[in-house]
Amino acid sequence: MSTTLTQTANRTGLPASLVVTVTEIAAAALLLAFLAAESTVMVVALLALMGAIFAGLQLWPQLEEVIVRAFHDARALATALALIIILIYPFFLGNNTYALHLLIVALIYSTLALALNFQLGSVNIPNFATGATYGIGAYTSALLAINFGWSFWATLPAAAITATVFGFLLGIPSMRTRDSYLALVTIAFGIVIQQLLNNLSWTGGANGLVGIPAPSLFGHSFMSPIEIAGRKLPPQANFYYLSAALLGLAILSAKRLHESRVGLAWNAIRADELAAKCQGINVVWYKILAFGVDAFLAAFAGTIYAFYISYISPDNFTFLVSVTIMTMVIVGGMDNTLGVILGAFLLTMLPEKLRVFSDYRLLFVSVVVILFLILRPKGLFPQRQRHYGEK
Amino acid sequence: MDSLFLQYLLNWLVLGSIYTLVAIGFSLLFGLLNVIHFSHGDVSMIAPFVALGSLQFLLGITSSTVGIGPILLVLALAILVTGVIGIAADRLVISRFRQAPAMMALVATVALGTVVRELIRGFYPQGSNPKAFPSIVEGFVTLNSLRLPALPVLIIATTVLVIVLMAALMQKTPIGMRIRAVAEDAATARLMGITPSRIFAFTFFLASAVGALGALFFASYAGVVRFDFGVQLGLIGFSAAVIGGLGSMTGAVLGSLAIAGIETLVQANMADGASYRLVFCFLLVIFMLCVRPSGLLGKPVFEKV
Numbered sequence A: 001m002s003t004t005l006t007q008t009a010n011r012t013g014l015p016a017s018l019v020v021t022v023t024e025i026a027a028a029a030l031l032l033a034f035l036a037a038e039s040t041v042m043v044v045a046l047l048a049l050m051g052a053i054f055a056g057l058q059l060w061p062q063l064e065e066v067i068v069r070a071f072h073d074a075r076a077l078a079t080a081l082a083l084i085i086i087l088i089y090p091f092f093l094g095n096n097t098y099a100l101h102l103l104i105v106a107l108i109y110s111t112l113a114l115a116l117n118f119q120l121g122s123v124n125i126p127n128f129a130t131g132a133t134y135g136i137g138a139y140t141s142a143l144l145a146i147n148f149g150w151s152f153w154a155t156l157p158a159a160a161i162t163a164t165v166f167g168f169l170l171g172i173p174s175m176r177t178r179d180s181y182l183a184l185v186t187i188a189f190g191i192v193i194q195q196l197l198n199n200l201s202w203t204g205g206a207n208g209l210v211g212i213p214a215p216s217l218f219g220h221s222f223m224s225p226i227e228i229a230g231r232k233l234p235p236q237a238n239f240y241y242l243s244a245a246l247l248g249l250a251i252l253s254a255k256r257l258h259e260s261r262v263g264l265a266w267n268a269i270r271a272d273e274l275a276a277k278c279q280g281i282n283v284v285w286y287k288i289l290a291f292g293v294d295a296f297l298a299a300f301a302g303t304i305y306a307f308y309i310s311y312i313s314p315d316n317f318t319f320l321v322s323v324t325i326m327t328m329v330i331v332g333g334m335d336n337t338l339g340v341i342l343g344a345f346l347l348t349m350l351p352e353k354l355r356v357f358s359d360y361r362l363l364f365v366s367v368v369v370i371l372f373l374i375l376r377p378k379g380l381f382p383q384r385q386r387h388y389g390e391k
Numbered sequence B: 001m002d003s004l005f006l007q008y009l010l011n012w013l014v015l016g017s018i019y020t021l022v023a024i025g026f027s028l029l030f031g032l033l034n035v036i037h038f039s040h041g042d043v044s045m046i047a048p049f050v051a052l053g054s055l056q057f058l059l060g061i062t063s064s065t066v067g068i069g070p071i072l073l074v075l076a077l078a079i080l081v082t083g084v085i086g087i088a089a090d091r092l093v094i095s096r097f098r099q100a101p102a103m104m105a106l107v108a109t110v111a112l113g114t115v116v117r118e119l120i121r122g123f124y125p126q127g128s129n130p131k132a133f134p135s136i137v138e139g140f141v142t143l144n145s146l147r148l149p150a151l152p153v154l155i156i157a158t159t160v161l162v163i164v165l166m167a168a169l170m171q172k173t174p175i176g177m178r179i180r181a182v183a184e185d186a187a188t189a190r191l192m193g194i195t196p197s198r199i200f201a202f203t204f205f206l207a208s209a210v211g212a213l214g215a216l217f218f219a220s221y222a223g224v225v226r227f228d229f230g231v232q233l234g235l236i237g238f239s240a241a242v243i244g245g246l247g248s249m250t251g252a253v254l255g256s257l258a259i260a261g262i263e264t265l266v267q268a269n270m271a272d273g274a275s276y277r278l279v280f281c282f283l284l285v286i287f288m289l290c291v292r293p294s295g296l297l298g299k300p301v302f303e304k305v
Helices: A002-012 A016-036 A040-059 A061-073 A075-093 A097-120 A130-148 A152-175 A179-199 A236-259 A261-271 A273-278 A283-309 A319-332 A337-353 A355-375 B002-033 B040-044 B046-062 B068-092 B102-123 B150-172 B174-184 B186-191 B196-222 B229-244 B249-269 B273-291
Strands: A226-228 A231-233 B140-143 B146-149
Touching: A016 A040, A016 A061, A016 A075, A016 A097, A016 A337, A040 A061, A061 A075, A075 A097, A075 A231, A075 A236, A097 A130, A097 A236, A097 A283, A097 A319, A097 A337, A130 A152, A130 A179, A130 A283, A130 A319, A152 A179, A152 A283, A152 B273, A179 A319, A179 B102, A179 B229, A179 B273, A236 A261, A236 A283, A236 A337, A261 A273, A261 A283, A273 A283, A319 A337, A319 A355, A319 B102, A337 A355, A355 B102, B002 B040, B002 B146, B002 B150, B002 B174, B002 B196, B002 B229, B002 B249, B040 B046, B040 B068, B040 B102, B040 B196, B040 B229, B046 B068, B046 B102, B046 B196, B068 B196, B102 B229, B140 B150, B146 B150, B150 B174, B150 B196, B150 B249, B174 B186, B174 B196, B186 B196, B196 B229, B229 B249, B229 B273, B249 B273
Parallel strands: none
Antiparallel strands: A226 A231, B140 B146
């Protein structure tokens, strides 16, 4: 396998660094064009272009192999270039705060989708409660900040720990139930949490929580614009960098976990739970662990969301939010980090960019999701084979 | 005290009946296909809209009050149309996931539910507004010395009749035998000269039609209908079916009565009952599944090695 890969890469005669640079810059430019596109014609044209690129990758699988191989060979360059692109990206958006807002939401949803992927993708646990753990994180941090004056940075771990405890609690029934029954337990948990947020007085009830203070770092308030070399970035840019850092953390943990014994155990349980048990894998512990990891990351995302919007209400954490996140994972590609992020970006931006259809966009998106599930059941990017040994 | 108790009892049985009618569909389809038809609630909710639309059409023609005959016709039409839409939902979407992992079908039917809701909201005249739904029957019935409102009695009686008919259909008729045969093993049933696709179509029709009846009763009992009522009705019906044990009709009835029971108890005894109703319903679901993971009457699943 590895020799044939090297040969294909060599046959094209392109140096890995060039392939990496071109791919990353092209992807960034495409995203930029999509974010900036305002007319329907432009949006549709860009969607068609994306479709064409995807069809190309489908027709010539070697192309995908070349790119994957190049990223593998020139990993340092790929990481460095990606970091630079992420850092300078807001400068290209100028004062288009709407585009920046979309980007932040997409980054937060990507993190949530990656969190869910630990369960749905890696272990095949149907968890419909991501919206609830996300909400627990957001509410914990917001309540601590408003009532006790905790700073953003202090609420972050507090929210993560609270949500993880709830995640473990939710994981307990997974010892006894499975499949449809487990799915219902998570649905029920999500609805109970959402209804409690909606009805309890100390969570602000249906009105939610208002006036969550903006975080600050080394004396720099996140409400104030960033100034670098005479250029001013809108205040949202603070949160853009913050959510990008969170997604980076999520990607890193996804990668580390996937390559560790834990990831292997998760995949073994997905393949055949009984066989995994016979191999001495502690199935219950690894399942509960998946719930915990999901909740931990989702709480981070919730905290950032709460401080970014500065207003949260139970409507942000409904059953439909959980379903949306689940759809992102399935449309993007289970257990494939890039696929999941792509799915999250697409499903965050599509409804926003289809405002022309205003009243019918939810209808349109749902139809697209169904078509996706029928035509491409493994997602945009299906999971890849694991590689062992050679670097 | 007596009349209040009677009031709660009636309320419990009516809610239990409505949930049963929805839950039976989930159980029937899960027993046959191993698929959770998550849009079942939304598909069922089409019925009240069809009924309202055709009622308004009739009123437009006759421009006077409508008698009991036409009302029955309207209800029958609504049930029929919903049943056919159930078949269409299977043909267009659900049938594509027969071989796929259960999760795929689950997410696809959740999306399908959104499609149904959005179609009603977008294309039914003023679909996003709540609409008044008339009571199917007015007045009271007198049993011995008891004077009971007619609508709850009608709902409970009809549901009992539907359950009896369904049980007879499944156990005593050739079509029921075929359904059970396909549920047992579709491939072998085919060898015996049964066409599974026809059985699937019939079952989807039956499940959706019974669900439509539940939705019509729900709208009539609440006096109002909205495009998104199907979500909650579907979720509760699904929970009832799961608590009872998916695939078992008696289980669906027991699960529905359990959920309706806790709902009535909470509303009767808690100050803020109405707002915490769903919390207790779904806590019951979690508790039941932790205690009896395969539902009250569900068969425990043994794994083959």
